[in-house]
Amino acid sequence: MVKNEQQRLRLRLIASSLVELLIAVILTLAVTSRIRGLEDAVEGQYVKMVQARSELRDLTARLENAREDERKSLSRELHDEVGQSMAAMLVELGRVESTLSGGEEARTRLSSLRVQAEQSVRSLRDIALLLRPSMLDDLGLVPALKWQGRETARRTGLHVRVEAEESNDMLPDTYKTCIYRVVQEALHNAVKHSKAKSIRVSFQQTPSGMELEVEDDGIGFDPGTEKGLGLLGMEERIVRLGGELKVIAKAERGTLLSVHLPPVKRKGFQ
Structure with a gap:
Protein backbone atom coordinates (compact mmCIF):
# COMPACT_ATOMS: atom_id res chain seq x y z
CA MET A 1 0.00 0.00 0.00
CA PRO A 133 35.80 84.80 -55.20
CA SER A 134 36.11 84.70 -58.98
CA MET A 135 39.77 83.80 -58.56
CA LEU A 136 38.72 80.40 -57.16
CA ASP A 137 37.33 79.59 -60.61
CA ASP A 138 39.66 81.72 -62.73
CA LEU A 139 43.03 81.33 -60.97
CA GLY A 140 42.54 78.31 -58.70
CA LEU A 141 42.48 77.29 -55.06
CA VAL A 142 45.89 78.48 -53.86
CA PRO A 143 45.50 82.13 -54.98
CA ALA A 144 42.00 82.13 -53.44
CA LEU A 145 43.35 80.81 -50.11
CA LYS A 146 46.12 83.40 -50.09
CA TRP A 147 43.64 86.15 -50.87
CA GLN A 148 41.42 84.87 -48.06
CA GLY A 149 44.35 85.05 -45.65
CA ARG A 150 45.24 88.59 -46.71
CA GLU A 151 41.63 89.76 -46.39
CA THR A 152 41.28 88.23 -42.92
CA ALA A 153 44.52 89.92 -41.85
CA ARG A 154 43.39 93.24 -43.32
CA ARG A 155 40.00 93.16 -41.59
CA THR A 156 41.13 91.90 -38.19
CA GLY A 157 44.78 92.87 -37.78
CA LEU A 158 45.73 89.24 -37.10
CA HIS A 159 48.87 87.73 -38.58
CA VAL A 160 47.63 85.10 -41.07
CA ARG A 161 50.18 82.89 -42.85
CA VAL A 162 49.10 80.66 -45.75
CA GLU A 163 51.49 77.88 -46.74
CA ALA A 164 50.52 76.21 -50.02
CA GLU A 165 52.24 75.04 -53.17
CA GLU A 166 50.97 76.39 -56.50
CA SER A 167 51.26 72.88 -57.96
CA ASN A 168 48.54 71.74 -55.53
CA ASP A 169 45.93 73.53 -57.62
CA MET A 170 44.96 70.68 -60.00
CA LEU A 171 41.79 69.70 -58.15
CA PRO A 172 38.12 69.15 -59.07
CA ASP A 173 35.69 71.94 -58.24
CA THR A 174 34.13 69.87 -55.43
CA TYR A 175 37.48 69.61 -53.66
CA LYS A 176 38.39 73.25 -54.24
CA THR A 177 35.04 74.41 -52.88
CA CYS A 178 35.26 72.11 -49.84
CA ILE A 179 38.78 73.23 -48.90
CA TYR A 180 38.01 76.90 -49.48
CA ARG A 181 34.81 76.82 -47.39
CA VAL A 182 36.47 74.84 -44.58
CA VAL A 183 39.30 77.39 -44.38
CA GLN A 184 36.77 80.22 -44.53
CA GLU A 185 34.77 78.79 -41.63
CA ALA A 186 37.90 77.97 -39.61
CA LEU A 187 39.23 81.51 -40.01
CA HIS A 188 35.83 82.93 -39.08
CA ASN A 189 35.69 80.80 -35.92
CA ALA A 190 39.26 81.71 -34.96
CA VAL A 191 38.59 85.42 -35.39
CA LYS A 192 35.27 85.29 -33.56
CA HIS A 193 36.05 82.96 -30.65
CA SER A 194 39.74 82.18 -30.20
CA LYS A 195 41.20 85.61 -29.26
CA ALA A 196 44.22 84.55 -31.30
CA LYS A 197 47.05 86.77 -32.47
CA SER A 198 48.20 84.62 -35.37
CA ILE A 199 46.76 81.89 -37.60
CA ARG A 200 48.57 79.42 -39.81
CA VAL A 201 46.91 77.78 -42.83
CA SER A 202 48.77 74.89 -44.44
CA PHE A 203 47.67 72.88 -47.47
CA GLN A 204 49.65 70.24 -49.29
CA GLN A 205 49.04 67.31 -51.59
CA THR A 206 50.76 64.00 -50.87
CA PRO A 207 50.61 60.53 -52.47
CA SER A 208 48.13 59.50 -49.78
CA GLY A 209 45.82 62.46 -50.32
CA MET A 210 45.48 66.08 -49.25
CA GLU A 211 46.40 67.50 -45.87
CA LEU A 212 44.92 70.76 -44.60
CA GLU A 213 45.71 72.40 -41.25
CA VAL A 214 44.40 75.59 -39.69
CA GLU A 215 46.14 76.43 -36.40
CA ASP A 216 45.76 79.42 -34.11
CA ASP A 217 47.40 80.50 -30.85
CA GLY A 218 44.15 81.42 -29.12
CA ILE A 219 42.42 80.32 -25.93
CA GLY A 220 41.27 76.94 -27.28
CA PHE A 221 38.05 75.10 -26.42
CA ASP A 222 36.64 71.66 -25.68
CA PRO A 223 35.57 70.03 -28.99
CA GLY A 224 33.57 67.40 -27.11
CA THR A 225 31.20 69.88 -25.49
CA GLU A 226 31.48 72.98 -27.67
CA LYS A 227 30.90 71.56 -31.14
CA GLY A 228 28.87 74.19 -32.96
CA LEU A 229 27.15 74.31 -36.32
CA GLY A 230 30.31 75.59 -37.98
CA LEU A 231 32.28 72.47 -37.09
CA LEU A 232 29.37 70.23 -37.99
CA GLY A 233 29.11 71.87 -41.39
CA MET A 234 32.83 71.44 -42.01
CA GLU A 235 32.69 67.80 -40.96
CA GLU A 236 29.74 67.14 -43.26
CA ARG A 237 31.58 68.62 -46.25
CA ILE A 238 34.71 66.59 -45.53
CA VAL A 239 32.93 63.28 -44.85
CA ARG A 240 31.01 63.71 -48.10
CA LEU A 241 34.35 63.48 -49.95
CA GLY A 242 35.48 60.48 -47.89
CA GLY A 243 37.78 62.58 -45.70
CA GLU A 244 38.39 62.95 -41.99
CA LEU A 245 38.35 65.97 -39.67
CA LYS A 246 40.25 66.15 -36.38
CA VAL A 247 40.15 69.03 -33.91
CA ILE A 248 42.87 69.27 -31.27
CA ALA A 249 42.26 72.04 -28.77
CA LYS A 250 43.52 72.73 -25.27
CA ALA A 251 42.65 75.57 -22.94
CA GLU A 252 44.99 78.53 -23.41
CA ARG A 253 47.08 76.54 -25.93
CA GLY A 254 45.26 77.22 -29.19
CA THR A 255 43.39 75.03 -31.64
CA LEU A 256 44.57 72.82 -34.48
CA LEU A 257 42.07 71.78 -37.12
CA SER A 258 43.41 68.93 -39.24
CA VAL A 259 41.76 67.63 -42.41
CA HIS A 260 42.68 64.63 -44.52
CA LEU A 261 41.07 64.10 -47.92
CA PRO A 262 41.67 61.01 -50.07
CA PRO A 263 43.58 61.37 -53.35
CA VAL A 264 41.59 62.47 -56.36
CA LYS A 265 41.07 60.14 -59.28
CA ARG A 266 41.81 61.85 -62.57
CA LYS A 267 38.56 60.58 -64.01
CA GLY A 268 36.64 62.87 -61.70
CA PHE A 269 38.40 66.06 -62.74
CA GLN A 270 36.23 68.94 -63.89
Whole structure:
Protein backbone atom coordinates (compact mmCIF):
# COMPACT_ATOMS: atom_id res chain seq x y z
CA MET A 1 0.00 0.00 0.00
CA VAL A 2 2.74 2.40 0.96
CA LYS A 3 4.72 1.40 -2.11
CA ASN A 4 1.73 2.15 -4.30
CA GLU A 5 1.37 5.61 -2.76
CA GLN A 6 5.07 6.28 -3.28
CA GLN A 7 4.80 5.14 -6.89
CA ARG A 8 1.82 7.45 -7.50
CA LEU A 9 3.71 10.31 -5.84
CA ARG A 10 6.72 9.73 -8.06
CA LEU A 11 4.48 9.69 -11.14
CA ARG A 12 2.83 12.93 -10.03
CA LEU A 13 6.24 14.56 -9.45
CA ILE A 14 7.45 13.36 -12.84
CA ALA A 15 4.28 14.60 -14.52
CA SER A 16 4.54 17.95 -12.71
CA SER A 17 8.18 18.28 -13.72
CA LEU A 18 7.34 17.46 -17.32
CA VAL A 19 4.55 20.05 -17.33
CA GLU A 20 6.87 22.66 -15.83
CA LEU A 21 9.57 21.77 -18.34
CA LEU A 22 7.06 22.02 -21.18
CA ILE A 23 5.88 25.40 -19.90
CA ALA A 24 9.50 26.57 -19.62
CA VAL A 25 10.22 25.40 -23.19
CA ILE A 26 7.11 27.17 -24.47
CA LEU A 27 8.04 30.37 -22.59
CA THR A 28 11.61 30.15 -23.87
CA LEU A 29 10.41 29.73 -27.44
CA ALA A 30 7.97 32.61 -27.03
CA VAL A 31 10.62 34.89 -25.51
CA THR A 32 13.15 33.87 -28.17
CA SER A 33 10.61 34.54 -30.91
CA ARG A 34 9.80 37.92 -29.35
CA ILE A 35 13.49 38.82 -29.07
CA ARG A 36 14.05 37.82 -32.69
CA GLY A 37 11.06 39.89 -33.69
CA LEU A 38 12.43 42.88 -31.78
CA GLU A 39 15.89 42.34 -33.29
CA ASP A 40 14.38 42.23 -36.78
CA ALA A 41 12.39 45.37 -36.03
CA VAL A 42 15.47 47.14 -34.67
CA GLU A 43 17.53 46.00 -37.66
CA GLY A 44 14.80 47.21 -39.99
CA GLN A 45 14.69 50.57 -38.24
CA TYR A 46 18.49 50.78 -38.38
CA VAL A 47 18.48 50.06 -42.11
CA LYS A 48 15.81 52.71 -42.60
CA MET A 49 17.81 55.16 -40.48
CA VAL A 50 20.98 54.50 -42.48
CA GLN A 51 19.05 54.88 -45.71
CA ALA A 52 17.42 58.09 -44.47
CA ARG A 53 20.80 59.44 -43.38
CA SER A 54 22.26 58.60 -46.78
CA GLU A 55 19.36 60.29 -48.53
CA LEU A 56 19.69 63.30 -46.23
CA ARG A 57 23.42 63.49 -46.99
CA ASP A 58 22.70 63.31 -50.73
CA LEU A 59 20.07 66.01 -50.37
CA THR A 60 22.47 68.17 -48.37
CA ALA A 61 25.12 67.71 -51.05
CA ARG A 62 22.69 68.74 -53.78
CA LEU A 63 21.61 71.77 -51.75
CA GLU A 64 25.25 72.74 -51.16
CA ASN A 65 26.01 72.41 -54.86
CA ALA A 66 22.96 74.46 -55.75
CA ARG A 67 23.93 77.10 -53.22
CA GLU A 68 27.49 77.26 -54.56
CA ASP A 69 26.16 77.61 -58.11
CA GLU A 70 23.86 80.40 -56.96
CA ARG A 71 26.71 82.12 -55.14
CA LYS A 72 28.88 81.85 -58.25
CA SER A 73 26.14 83.26 -60.47
CA LEU A 74 25.31 86.08 -58.06
CA SER A 75 28.98 86.94 -57.55
CA ARG A 76 29.56 87.09 -61.30
CA GLU A 77 26.49 89.25 -61.81
CA LEU A 78 27.48 91.66 -59.04
CA HIS A 79 31.03 91.88 -60.35
CA ASP A 80 30.37 91.97 -64.08
CA GLU A 81 27.06 93.81 -64.34
CA VAL A 82 26.51 96.00 -61.29
CA GLY A 83 30.21 96.54 -60.62
CA GLN A 84 31.00 97.63 -64.16
CA SER A 85 27.99 99.95 -64.25
CA MET A 86 29.07 101.61 -61.01
CA ALA A 87 32.65 101.86 -62.26
CA ALA A 88 31.40 103.61 -65.40
CA MET A 89 29.36 105.94 -63.21
CA LEU A 90 32.51 106.80 -61.26
CA VAL A 91 34.32 107.67 -64.48
CA GLU A 92 31.49 109.98 -65.51
CA LEU A 93 31.42 111.62 -62.08
CA GLY A 94 35.15 112.26 -62.39
CA ARG A 95 34.66 113.86 -65.79
CA VAL A 96 31.79 116.02 -64.56
CA GLU A 97 33.82 117.07 -61.53
CA SER A 98 36.79 118.07 -63.69
CA THR A 99 34.65 120.16 -66.07
CA LEU A 100 32.30 121.66 -63.49
CA SER A 101 32.30 125.44 -63.65
CA GLY A 102 29.91 126.03 -60.78
CA GLY A 103 30.64 127.25 -57.28
CA GLU A 104 32.69 125.59 -54.58
CA GLU A 105 29.60 124.16 -52.88
CA ALA A 106 28.64 122.22 -56.02
CA ARG A 107 32.17 120.87 -56.37
CA THR A 108 32.17 119.78 -52.72
CA ARG A 109 28.85 117.96 -53.09
CA LEU A 110 29.96 116.24 -56.27
CA SER A 111 33.24 115.19 -54.65
CA SER A 112 31.34 113.78 -51.66
CA LEU A 113 29.04 111.89 -54.05
CA ARG A 114 32.06 110.43 -55.86
CA VAL A 115 33.61 109.28 -52.56
CA GLN A 116 30.34 107.57 -51.57
CA ALA A 117 30.18 105.87 -54.96
CA GLU A 118 33.77 104.62 -54.56
CA GLN A 119 32.89 103.20 -51.14
CA SER A 120 29.84 101.48 -52.65
CA VAL A 121 31.99 99.93 -55.38
CA ARG A 122 34.44 98.61 -52.79
CA SER A 123 31.59 97.21 -50.67
CA LEU A 124 30.06 95.60 -53.74
CA ARG A 125 33.41 94.04 -54.64
CA ASP A 126 33.84 92.70 -51.10
CA ILE A 127 30.34 91.18 -51.12
CA ALA A 128 30.97 89.52 -54.48
CA LEU A 129 34.28 88.10 -53.27
CA LEU A 130 32.77 86.83 -50.02
CA LEU A 131 29.97 85.09 -51.93
CA ARG A 132 32.52 83.26 -54.06
CA PRO A 133 35.80 84.80 -55.20
CA SER A 134 36.11 84.70 -58.98
CA MET A 135 39.77 83.80 -58.56
CA LEU A 136 38.72 80.40 -57.16
CA ASP A 137 37.33 79.59 -60.61
CA ASP A 138 39.66 81.72 -62.73
CA LEU A 139 43.03 81.33 -60.97
CA GLY A 140 42.54 78.31 -58.70
CA LEU A 141 42.48 77.29 -55.06
CA VAL A 142 45.89 78.48 -53.86
CA PRO A 143 45.50 82.13 -54.98
CA ALA A 144 42.00 82.13 -53.44
CA LEU A 145 43.35 80.81 -50.11
CA LYS A 146 46.12 83.40 -50.09
CA TRP A 147 43.64 86.15 -50.87
CA GLN A 148 41.42 84.87 -48.06
CA GLY A 149 44.35 85.05 -45.65
CA ARG A 150 45.24 88.59 -46.71
CA GLU A 151 41.63 89.76 -46.39
CA THR A 152 41.28 88.23 -42.92
CA ALA A 153 44.52 89.92 -41.85
CA ARG A 154 43.39 93.24 -43.32
CA ARG A 155 40.00 93.16 -41.59
CA THR A 156 41.13 91.90 -38.19
CA GLY A 157 44.78 92.87 -37.78
CA LEU A 158 45.73 89.24 -37.10
CA HIS A 159 48.87 87.73 -38.58
CA VAL A 160 47.63 85.10 -41.07
CA ARG A 161 50.18 82.89 -42.85
CA VAL A 162 49.10 80.66 -45.75
CA GLU A 163 51.49 77.88 -46.74
CA ALA A 164 50.52 76.21 -50.02
CA GLU A 165 52.24 75.04 -53.17
CA GLU A 166 50.97 76.39 -56.50
CA SER A 167 51.26 72.88 -57.96
CA ASN A 168 48.54 71.74 -55.53
CA ASP A 169 45.93 73.53 -57.62
CA MET A 170 44.96 70.68 -60.00
CA LEU A 171 41.79 69.70 -58.15
CA PRO A 172 38.12 69.15 -59.07
CA ASP A 173 35.69 71.94 -58.24
CA THR A 174 34.13 69.87 -55.43
CA TYR A 175 37.48 69.61 -53.66
CA LYS A 176 38.39 73.25 -54.24
CA THR A 177 35.04 74.41 -52.88
CA CYS A 178 35.26 72.11 -49.84
CA ILE A 179 38.78 73.23 -48.90
CA TYR A 180 38.01 76.90 -49.48
CA ARG A 181 34.81 76.82 -47.39
CA VAL A 182 36.47 74.84 -44.58
CA VAL A 183 39.30 77.39 -44.38
CA GLN A 184 36.77 80.22 -44.53
CA GLU A 185 34.77 78.79 -41.63
CA ALA A 186 37.90 77.97 -39.61
CA LEU A 187 39.23 81.51 -40.01
CA HIS A 188 35.83 82.93 -39.08
CA ASN A 189 35.69 80.80 -35.92
CA ALA A 190 39.26 81.71 -34.96
CA VAL A 191 38.59 85.42 -35.39
CA LYS A 192 35.27 85.29 -33.56
CA HIS A 193 36.05 82.96 -30.65
CA SER A 194 39.74 82.18 -30.20
CA LYS A 195 41.20 85.61 -29.26
CA ALA A 196 44.22 84.55 -31.30
CA LYS A 197 47.05 86.77 -32.47
CA SER A 198 48.20 84.62 -35.37
CA ILE A 199 46.76 81.89 -37.60
CA ARG A 200 48.57 79.42 -39.81
CA VAL A 201 46.91 77.78 -42.83
CA SER A 202 48.77 74.89 -44.44
CA PHE A 203 47.67 72.88 -47.47
CA GLN A 204 49.65 70.24 -49.29
CA GLN A 205 49.04 67.31 -51.59
CA THR A 206 50.76 64.00 -50.87
CA PRO A 207 50.61 60.53 -52.47
CA SER A 208 48.13 59.50 -49.78
CA GLY A 209 45.82 62.46 -50.32
CA MET A 210 45.48 66.08 -49.25
CA GLU A 211 46.40 67.50 -45.87
CA LEU A 212 44.92 70.76 -44.60
CA GLU A 213 45.71 72.40 -41.25
CA VAL A 214 44.40 75.59 -39.69
CA GLU A 215 46.14 76.43 -36.40
CA ASP A 216 45.76 79.42 -34.11
CA ASP A 217 47.40 80.50 -30.85
CA GLY A 218 44.15 81.42 -29.12
CA ILE A 219 42.42 80.32 -25.93
CA GLY A 220 41.27 76.94 -27.28
CA PHE A 221 38.05 75.10 -26.42
CA ASP A 222 36.64 71.66 -25.68
CA PRO A 223 35.57 70.03 -28.99
CA GLY A 224 33.57 67.40 -27.11
CA THR A 225 31.20 69.88 -25.49
CA GLU A 226 31.48 72.98 -27.67
CA LYS A 227 30.90 71.56 -31.14
CA GLY A 228 28.87 74.19 -32.96
CA LEU A 229 27.15 74.31 -36.32
CA GLY A 230 30.31 75.59 -37.98
CA LEU A 231 32.28 72.47 -37.09
CA LEU A 232 29.37 70.23 -37.99
CA GLY A 233 29.11 71.87 -41.39
CA MET A 234 32.83 71.44 -42.01
CA GLU A 235 32.69 67.80 -40.96
CA GLU A 236 29.74 67.14 -43.26
CA ARG A 237 31.58 68.62 -46.25
CA ILE A 238 34.71 66.59 -45.53
CA VAL A 239 32.93 63.28 -44.85
CA ARG A 240 31.01 63.71 -48.10
CA LEU A 241 34.35 63.48 -49.95
CA GLY A 242 35.48 60.48 -47.89
CA GLY A 243 37.78 62.58 -45.70
CA GLU A 244 38.39 62.95 -41.99
CA LEU A 245 38.35 65.97 -39.67
CA LYS A 246 40.25 66.15 -36.38
CA VAL A 247 40.15 69.03 -33.91
CA ILE A 248 42.87 69.27 -31.27
CA ALA A 249 42.26 72.04 -28.77
CA LYS A 250 43.52 72.73 -25.27
CA ALA A 251 42.65 75.57 -22.94
CA GLU A 252 44.99 78.53 -23.41
CA ARG A 253 47.08 76.54 -25.93
CA GLY A 254 45.26 77.22 -29.19
CA THR A 255 43.39 75.03 -31.64
CA LEU A 256 44.57 72.82 -34.48
CA LEU A 257 42.07 71.78 -37.12
CA SER A 258 43.41 68.93 -39.24
CA VAL A 259 41.76 67.63 -42.41
CA HIS A 260 42.68 64.63 -44.52
CA LEU A 261 41.07 64.10 -47.92
CA PRO A 262 41.67 61.01 -50.07
CA PRO A 263 43.58 61.37 -53.35
CA VAL A 264 41.59 62.47 -56.36
CA LYS A 265 41.07 60.14 -59.28
CA ARG A 266 41.81 61.85 -62.57
CA LYS A 267 38.56 60.58 -64.01
CA GLY A 268 36.64 62.87 -61.70
CA PHE A 269 38.40 66.06 -62.74
CA GLN A 270 36.23 68.94 -63.89
